[in-house]
Amino acid sequence: MRLLIIEDEPGIAGFLKDGLEEEYFAVDIAYDGKSGLDLALINEYDLLIIDWMIPALSGIEVCRQVRKAGNPVPILFLTAKDTVEDVVFGLEAGANDYIKKPFEFEELLARIRVQLRNKNQNDDSLSAGILSINPVTHQVFCGSNEIILTPKEFALLEYLIRNKDRVCTRSRIIEHVWDIHFDSDTSVIDVYITFLRRKLEAAGAGNIIQTIRGVGYIIREPGMS
Amino acid sequence: MRLLIIEDEPGIAGFLKDGLEEEYFAVDIAYDGKSGLDLALINEYDLLIIDWMIPALSGIEVCRQVRKAGNPVPILFLTAKDTVEDVVFGLEAGANDYIKKPFEFEELLARIRVQLRNKNQNDDSLSAGILSINPVTHQVFCGSNEIILTPKEFALLEYLIRNKDRVCTRSRIIEHVWDIHFDSDTSVIDVYITFLRRKLEAAGAGNIIQTIRGVGYIIREPGMS
DNA sequence: CGTAATTTTAAGCAAATTTTAAGCTTCCCC
DNA sequence: GGGGAAGCTTAAAATTTGCTTAAAATTACG
Numbered sequence: 001m002r003l004l005i006i007e008d009e010p011g012i013a014g015f016l017k018d019g020l021e022e023e024y025f026a027v028d029i030a031y032d033g034k035s036g037l038d039l040a041l042i043n044e045y046d047l048l049i050i051d052w053m054i055p056a057l058s059g060i061e062v063c064r065q066v067r068k069a070g071n072p073v074p075i076l077f078l079t080a081k082d083t084v085e086d087v088v089f090g091l092e093a094g095a096n097d098y099i100k101k102p103f104e105f106e107e108l109l110a111r112i113r114v115q116l117r118n119k120n121q122n123d124d125s126l127s128a129g130i131l132s133i134n135p136v137t138h139q140v141f142c143g144s145n146e147i148i149l150t151p152k153e154f155a156l157l158e159y160l161i162r163n164k165d166r167v168c169t170r171s172r173i174i175e176h177v178w179d180i181h182f183d184s185d186t187s188v189i190d191v192y193i194t195f196l197r198r199k200l201e202a203a204g205a206g207n208i209i210q211t212i213r214g215v216g217y218i219i220r221e222p223g224m225s
Numbered sequence: 226m227r228l229l230i231i232e233d234e235p236g237i238a239g240f241l242k243d244g245l246e247e248e249y250f251a252v253d254i255a256y257d258g259k260s261g262l263d264l265a266l267i268n269e270y271d272l273l274i275i276d277w278m279i280p281a282l283s284g285i286e287v288c289r290q291v292r293k294a295g296n297p298v299p300i301l302f303l304t305a306k307d308t309v310e311d312v313v314f315g316l317e318a319g320a321n322d323y324i325k326k327p328f329e330f331e332e333l334l335a336r337i338r339v340q341l342r343n344k345n346q347n348d349d350s351l352s353a354g355i356l357s358i359n360p361v362t363h364q365v366f367c368g369s370n371e372i373i374l375t376p377k378e379f380a381l382l383e384y385l386i387r388n389k390d391r392v393c394t395r396s397r398i399i400e401h402v403w404d405i406h407f408d409s410d411t412s413v414i415d416v417y418i419t420f421l422r423r424k425l426e427a428a429g430a431g432n433i434i435q436t437i438r439g440v441g442y443i444i445r446e447p448g449m450s
Numbered sequence: 451c452g453t454a455a456t457t458t459t460a461a462g463c464a465a466a467t468t469t470t471a472a473g474c475t476t477c478c479c480c
Numbered sequence: 481g482g483g484g485a486a487g488c489t490t491a492a493a494a495t496t497t498g499c500t501t502a503a504a505a506t507t508a509c510g
Binding site for chain 3: 378
Binding site: 187211 | 485486487488489490
């Protein structure tokens, strides 16, 4: 997760950068509106934190320009002003949330997380480790090379990845992927797990689908316990 | 390219629809703000044309709501008012451009093209491999020899090339190229894919349209992964 | 108004996908 | 170690999907 902070006071900017890097964010800083806007337009950030009162170009103007360029990145405003009018102005300019100075770092963190969660919900791409899938275009990538799947194979993989780090029982899989709601003694899941494993292995993804005997299957995010 | 016109005067709306369809746009019309907003939020348009003065919900409010929903679609305002204040208001609400009534159709067309070009920067040189198409003159070239396509064939090819390296699903194709929004079991896409393939193959472009079974089609830029 | 071009529909055929079924392997418990 | 259950693999049958063609319907144009 990569953030850009546009803030002219070096003290506040540094404090935020340190704190956020401790939370494993990658943080860039711009000390005025103009260079901030340039950075925001050139790079792909997951979120912008913009102070209202900054030199060269006001925070609100930066916000407007970013939106005008068609960039939907979440924007969080820092403001000392707290009249209703100012907040409305900020949100109308395209900001997603605001926080009043002085603020608790914990509150800022919470609001950042809310925005990033919202972002992920709207996001088209799901992933697990090296593997990423796009439900909109029905494409699967292992790193940069594409894996061609049939529709059923794709649906099964999508379900497993949407529920990664959770065990998917056979009955849930048969319900959600095959839309079968009564018990049946089909072995179609086994067959498709075999198909998927073969294609994923061939593409270099390894055997990321684990069997939970007697229950179902699970895809784990590598590096999580 | 799919447009939505929100305009309460049937005369103007019809005039615009006819003219734009001659330019091979797929055009929807809404006659008041509320139904226009619904359409804009439900469907995926490439551009909205909104009159300022419309019943049920003002154009500016529609604009604001669309932006609030995080939709960055280019918006072009039609307005009889022309004071600086009104224009500023419109642009602040999230519009990208405006045009004063009465206007020349040619000027409207030019402004639409500007917005669509901004949308994907490399607009003037739409190409995939040896194939290049010109949306303005409706010409297709394979190297230096021209390929003559019918309007529907052209629209389909244009859509595929605008979305090159992405899978175009059957439902998206039927929506954007045929402007059909309900499910139907037509096989018209298959037929046109066959037409296109035959003409492209004959012109020496090879078979650049790949089938993604169960999903749709894709044109890949050669040399990309 | 009639002809030509374009678009759509429909049907047969081919190919890929999905399902079924059977034999084989692995794991677990006794 | 043996028996049985669960899962894996493979091959073939059943089904679905897409391709192609021809003809019908619609539209454009002189």
